[in-house]
Amino acid sequence: MSLPRFLDIEYCQTDDSLFPTAIAWSLADGQMKTVVIAPDESWLPEDGDLGDVDLRHLEEQGVPLLELTRELHEDLPDQTVYVDGLDPDEILIDLIFSAVHQEAPFEIAPIAELIHGLDTDTLEDRRRQLLFEEGLEPQLPENGVYALLLLAKEEGYLEDL
Incomplete structure (x- = not known):
């Protein structure tokens, strides 16, 4: 059985820019993948102000967008992928895929569309x-995915983690 x-x-996010820096996603077996994202040049603000984001780290450790989109195509084809619903996830996914002139192979939906018994605030x-x-540190994407997996397990959507 395939898991959600x-x-x-x-x-x-600064006054002049919004772009993804890291992403994590779960696989059909409940395992996770996490990558730092090498930014596209078009995402970077002219003034170079990235707040507390370390551009050198992203450039040195980040996965190129073409490689990232290939992995997402392999791992999440024709899926509904659930997110916490708080962040601009759809915009960020669009940025990733439009940078390589592709469309995302999956749909994004808030966790509230999977777990019907609880309202968004309670979730x-x-x-x-x-x-x-x-x-868990909430700013790490793998922790966000793990928390969503735990939440889905609590609500009976996953057998074992």
Whole structure:
């Protein structure tokens, strides 16, 4: 049986720019992939102000966009991928795929579309509580995906993690 898929994106947002810096997603077996994203030149602001984002780290450690989109195509084809619904995930996914002149091979939906018994605020409160209980840093995308997996498991959508 294929498990629901989850995704979380860390991003840089300044007055002049918004772009993804790291992404994590779950696979059909509940495993996760996480990558730092090498930014496209067009994403970078003219003034070079990226707040507290380390551009050198992104450029040196980041996965090229073509490689990232290839992996996403392999791992998430024709899937509905669930996100926490708080971040501009659809915009960030569009940025990734439009930079390589492709369309995303999956649809993004908020976790509330998977878990019907709880309202959005309750889901977010529980997600934050899980992050805290597990001692996870909320800004890391792999922790965001793990919290969504735990939430889905609690609600009976996953057998084992």
